[in-house]
Amino acid sequence: MSSRVLAPLLTLLVLLAGAPAYAQPQGRPRVQPQVEPLPVGTDVDYQLGGNRAVPRHVGIVVRDRNAAPTGDRYDVCYVNGFQTQADERRFWHRHWGLVLKQDGKPVVDEAWGEWLLDLRTSAKREHLARIVGRWTQGCADDGFDAVELDNLDSFTRSHRLLTRQEAVAYARLLVRRAHDAGLAVGQKNLAGFDGTKVSYDFAVAEECGRYRECASYVRHYGRRVLAVEYRRRDFRWTCRHVGARLPVELRDLDLSPTGVRRWC
Template sequence: MRGLVLSLTLAATLAVGAAPAAADVTLPSPKTDVDYQLGGNKALPKHVGIVVRDRTAKPSKRAYSVCYVNGFQTQPNERSFWRNKHWGLVLKKDGKAVVDSAWGEWLLDIRTPAKRKKLARIMGRWVAGCADDGYEGVEFDNLDSFTRSGGLLKARHAKNYARLLVSAAHEAGLAAAQKNRAGWDGTTVGYDFAIAEECGRWKECGRYRSHYGNHVIVVEYRKKDFRYACKKWGAKLPIVLRDLDLTPQGIHRYC
């Protein structure tokens, strides 16, 4: 019955264009430390109560676990999946995939409602898998991919697609995290909390708090930015210093 109600709620949301309401989701507590482990798992110290891990990894049995899903771009190791099965959903210019050169990731084509729905179904299956594994939240990365598309993608495309992703998360019973894009109010499409990379470096943490209060997870990659973020926000937000490669043996520091 609960699944039927969620499905009907999702259908009604898409019909009227309103922000999807969160179902029975649990938010991560801001009163604990966080670790960001996309490069591989590592045992958590007792004071760490939140962890973010890749969707292919197992969640923590103790800490609130956030599942990482690359919602707007492709993972470099999944190119054969997209090329062989969903090549039409990859953004192209002159027949060639548009690449985020910083990470070697292809951008997904979210320009039309039909393509957004097809992509959301793929992401929805992955999100359901996260829920089945025991995750409590999900992070959809590269919300700002439209800024790297050479003008092919627009902010409105990202907003409409994000709404579908949030609905998929809520239908699976997971809280949905807005990843980056400071200043944009993701609560308008139903995001529940935020994960901000280097908001200390760019003095943006307060912009996320204006929409999500203290439900903002901060990841810094430079020691001086970490020190600033801890001094400014450490009493209110969970903040971690990591190495860029996010390796298990790399830097793990907490405020």
């Protein structure tokens, strides 16, 4: 090719290399990844304490965010969105300002030894949502279909330091980030609250039979409620009253990989 032709071509290439990439016009709605809804008419296996073989009749499996999904069932990723995990205190010491404190000491959920997260300001909620959002994105990257966000009701254990309004505002941020990652989102705890108002897609109802709360979840989510019981008499009651509509599982409280596991 002659230099007379080559020079204009080189100039054009330089100009194109420096040109800004095409930007989507402002005001056009963002395209959100497609979210696969929680299936109905199948059983659930709640495996937070460790992975185990999944029976053929089970179509939904819940595992911790640090565990691998099954890959051939509807996989739900457990994320503690409102409190710390007991084994992650070193991490939260690096984010000490985001842990709720009273008289300089962390406020603790005594039942599980978990610190409550501080949701009292918009800035803290945004910061926490970025951290938890990275975890939910990790769930999506690993191949999970949905995320269960635990402890929406942490404000009820906060010695009145947190409010329901703050918890709901924070939940809205977490749900949005999970949806942006292409995950369906499950409400965990706070029976009677209509989580669909902040775009939750389903509910995980621990011991709803024991506390006679199953109907309050069904009212908002229909058949998309996962019921887990830890006492045999509560399991029998739950099977009798909602087992025809909902997946109900009996587990041991430690959710161990060799522990109790029964279905209606």
